[in-house]
Amino acid sequence: MASKVFTFFTFSCFVFLAPFASLSFADSKSNSTSPVSPGTICKSTPDPHFCKTVLPNQTANVYDYGRYTVRKSLSQSRKFLSMIDKYLKQSSTLTNSAIQALEDCRQLAELNMDFLLSSFQTVNNTSKTLSSAKAEDIQTLLSAILTNEQTCLDGLQVTASAWSVRKGLTLPLSNDTKLYSVSLALFTKGWVPKKKQNTTWKPIKRQLGFRNGRLPLEMSSKTQEIYESVSRRKLIQSQGVDEVVAVSDIVTVSQDGSGNFTTINDAISSSPNNSALTNGHFLIYVTAGVYEEYVYIAKNKRNLMMIGDGINQTIITGNRSFVDDNTTFNSATFAVVATGFVAVNITFRNTAGAIKHQAVAVRNGADLSTFYSCSFEAYQDTLYTHSLRQFYRECDIYGTVDFIFGNAAAIFQNCNIYPRLPMSGQYNVITAQGRSDPNQNTGTSIQNCSIRAADELASSNITFQTYLGRPWKNFSRTVYMETFLDGLINPAGWIAWSGDFALSTLYYAEYDNTGPGSNTTNRVSWPTYHVINNDTEAANFTVANFLLADDWLPPTGVPYNGGFT
Numbered sequence: 001m002a003s004k005v006f007t008f009f010t011f012s013c014f015v016f017l018a019p020f021a022s023l024s025f026a027d028s029k030s031n032s033t034s035p036v037s038p039g040t041i042c043k044s045t046p047d048p049h050f051c052k053t054v055l056p057n058q059t060a061n062v063y064d065y066g067r068y069t070v071r072k073s074l075s076q077s078r079k080f081l082s083m084i085d086k087y088l089k090q091s092s093t094l095t096n097s098a099i100q101a102l103e104d105c106r107q108l109a110e111l112n113m114d115f116l117l118s119s120f121q122t123v124n125n126t127s128k129t130l131s132s133a134k135a136e137d138i139q140t141l142l143s144a145i146l147t148n149e150q151t152c153l154d155g156l157q158v159t160a161s162a163w164s165v166r167k168g169l170t171l172p173l174s175n176d177t178k179l180y181s182v183s184l185a186l187f188t189k190g191w192v193p194k195k196k197q198n199t200t201w202k203p204i205k206r207q208l209g210f211r212n213g214r215l216p217l218e219m220s221s222k223t224q225e226i227y228e229s230v231s232r233r234k235l236i237q238s239q240g241v242d243e244v245v246a247v248s249d250i251v252t253v254s255q256d257g258s259g260n261f262t263t264i265n266d267a268i269s270s271s272p273n274n275s276a277l278t279n280g281h282f283l284i285y286v287t288a289g290v291y292e293e294y295v296y297i298a299k300n301k302r303n304l305m306m307i308g309d310g311i312n313q314t315i316i317t318g319n320r321s322f323v324d325d326n327t328t329f330n331s332a333t334f335a336v337v338a339t340g341f342v343a344v345n346i347t348f349r350n351t352a353g354a355i356k357h358q359a360v361a362v363r364n365g366a367d368l369s370t371f372y373s374c375s376f377e378a379y380q381d382t383l384y385t386h387s388l389r390q391f392y393r394e395c396d397i398y399g400t401v402d403f404i405f406g407n408a409a410a411i412f413q414n415c416n417i418y419p420r421l422p423m424s425g426q427y428n429v430i431t432a433q434g435r436s437d438p439n440q441n442t443g444t445s446i447q448n449c450s451i452r453a454a455d456e457l458a459s460s461n462i463t464f465q466t467y468l469g470r471p472w473k474n475f476s477r478t479v480y481m482e483t484f485l486d487g488l489i490n491p492a493g494w495i496a497w498s499g500d501f502a503l504s505t506l507y508y509a510e511y512d513n514t515g516p517g518s519n520t521t522n523r524v525s526w527p528t529y530h531v532i533n534n535d536t537e538a539a540n541f542t543v544a545n546f547l548l549a550d551d552w553l554p555p556t557g558v559p560y561n562g563g564f565t
Contacts, residue, residue: 033127035059045185046438050178062190063127069183070123073145074116076176081109083172087165097325098165101155104329105169108148111299111337111365115141119183123191135192136441136548140367140409142184143440144387147407149177150436150473151386155327181437188439245557246280247305248272254287264295264306264316273300277340277555281305286346288313294320297336297366304338305556308346311375311396317349321356328381332363341369342556350378354400354423360384364408371395372558378403379420385410385444389547393558398454402432404444405472411445411543413560418454419466419488428457428488429495431469433476443477443507444469445541448565450484451517457488467495468510471502479541481511481532482565489517494524504528511538512564539563 037059042051044062054072055065084106091099119138122130130138153173156166252259253267261267264286271282281303288309295316297304308314318333320326334348352359361378364371367388375396376383382399385406392412397404400422404412419428430451433444457464466488469478494508503526510520511532520531532538543549544562553560 033061033063035061038065041065041186042182044189045182047178047181051182051185054179054182061127062186063123066183066186066190067120067123069179069186070116070120073176073179073183074113074120076179077109077112077116077145080172080176081106081113083169084109087168094165095159097159097327100325100327100330101152101159102165104155104327105152108152112145112148114299115145119187123187126191128191129193130191132193133548133551138187139184139192139439139441140388142180142187143407143409143437143442144365144367145180146177146184146437146440147387147434147442149173149180150407150434151329153177155329158322159327181439184437184439245305246555247283248275248280250283250285252285252287253291255289255291259285259287264291264293268295268297268301268304271301271304275303277303279303281340281342283307286314286316290315290317292317294318294332295334297338297341299337299339301338303340305342305344306346307344310345311347311373313347314345315347315349317351319350319352319356320359321350321352322358323356324352328358328360328384329363329386331358331381332360332384334361335363335365336369337365339367339369341366342372342558343370343374344372344558345374347375347377350382352378354379354421354426364390364406366390368552370553370556370558372556379422381405387442389552391543391547391549391553391558391560393560399430400428401426402429402470402472404430405432405434407434407436407440407442407473408444409442409547411447411541411547411549412449413447413543414565415446415449417446417449417451419451419457420454421456421460422464424462427464427495428466429470430467431478432472432497433469433478434472435475435477436473438475438505440475443479443541443546445546446478446480446483447542448482448561449480450486451489451515452484452486453488465490468493469508470495470497471506472497474502474505476502476506476508478507479509479511479532479538480513481509481538481541483513483518484515485513485517487516491519491522492524493520494526494529509538509541535564 038052038055041062042048045051084102088102119141122138156169251267251270253261253264255262267284275282284306286306286308293316316334320331322328322331333350348361350359350361358381359378361376361382363384363386365386365388370391372393377398379399380401382403383397385408387408390408390410392415395415398418398420400420417430422428431444435442467490468480496503506528509530509532523529539545542563543560550562
């Protein structure tokens with residue numbers, strides 16, 4: 001969809017007027033309870049023609065239409081899951097890569113059912129604009145549903161041996177995606193507030209529980225003291241810090257057998273299911289060592305906190321890759337989808353190498369998740385910020401091609417980003433953001449970070465180009481602000497994906513960056529690229545506004561700046 005000179009653009013549940021912004025459809029809240037025809041309401045959706053084929057031929061208001069489409073979406077998600085199961089029953093006739101793509105789709109379809117059920121319960125109970133926090137919750141879920149559909153489709157499309165499966169599932173996937181887009185658009189129009197409730201940000205650093213990237217009481221050297229002093233339902237306390245992090249229980253993973261478990265996966269299995277945050281985090285302390293495990297934290301393992309002995313001390317490593325017959329989604333060494341996950345002081349690696357192309361170190365599809373003082377190391381597709389809301393603080397990220405990619409609402413704050421030495425003929429791209437719908441509240445914000453060449457790139461005798469990002473999907477959205485950009489950044493800054501794909505619909509921006517690579521004089525001339533010159537626009541991508549993080553980050557104990565640094 002072509003951008004227009006003046007359109008409304010949605011950021012974290014509020015709207016402001018911005019030139020050349022991607023089209024959003026939450027532009028009118030007037031007369032929301034007045035009945036209108038399907039043709040009229042469908043003008044508020046990205047695909048009015050498809051929308052009219054979905055809605056019943058009768059007048060209703062936006063809330064009635066919205067409830068109808070969310071309910072229909074829930075029904076369709078169940079049908080699609082049944083279709084996947086039908087194909088999986090024929091697994092003896094399928095290749096391993098086809099089975100893996102289907103299993104990815106199944107996992108994502110189950111999440112979609114959960115998200116749609118939660119969304120329907122909300123829209124079914126009210127016919128008025130929601131609070132900013134509640135609207136953000138549901139808009140996040142409906143955004144993730146579209147991401148999950150796209151991930152399933154991507155996996156099937158690149159699996160050549162799954163052509164028969166792809167043929168049977170592509171049309172249902174396409175139609176369901178359009179239906180989910182209608183649901184998101186109507187929810188945005190009816191339930192999302194036109195303006196966010198006023199919040200006053202204060203430029204203070206929250207310092208709750210952890211200090212200077214280390215554990216309270218130096219857990220790595222005083223483990224027994226902590227275990228003896230912290231019992232069930234009590235608190236971990238940090239010297240000199242008044243506020244605390246609540247924990248429900250602590251278990252230790254140690255390869256020498258001195259802890260409760262010798263593997264991380266066994267420790268995760270021991271944790272309670274669907275634990276409420278009011279009970280505190282279930283804390284897994286992983287002592288120093290190299291853990292050759294593929295770790296998966298399922299949706300029912302909510303509010304886990306995993307803490308290691310430090311970057312390059314506690315290391316979780318694997319080597320799955322696309323070349324070795326894995327989907328990108330399933331190549332991750334470490335994957336998490338459980339809400340409220342927190343990781344501290346851990347290195348995550350995928351050692352497949354550049355030659356194996358897509359090889360993910362971490363795939364994060366966990367809502368309200370946080371990584372603090374962690375390192376992510378791979379080459380292509382290092383960190384898959386797949387979906388939902390995520391925060392990264394004081395982390396190191398290494399990679400080559402698209403090495404921060406996905407469609408979460410993700411903020412990187414005070415992180416070090418290190419482009420590595422790519423293969424011959426390649427160039428480095430830091431981000432490949434995957435927003436595919438104008439009403440998704442997703443995007444990547446990189447704030448007060450440092451981008452410098454990794455040692456292997458800095459010492460190379462060959463010059464490789466490095467770009468800030470390229471558009472993986474149509475409405476790709478990425479912002480760099482208050483970040484140091486070293487001289488390795490190509491003067492154009494950004495690069496196209498293929499031809500003019502997404503160049504009229506993406507949103508890329510830079511604000512108040514420094515360093516030799518921050519000069520915007522010779523940046524790309526796309527109308528959808530912006531040099532932000534005012535605090536008001538840039539503030540939409542801060543932690544407090546883009547993630548509404550004041551509502552959920554404090555209990556993690558991770559420091560953050562809600563506004564500008």
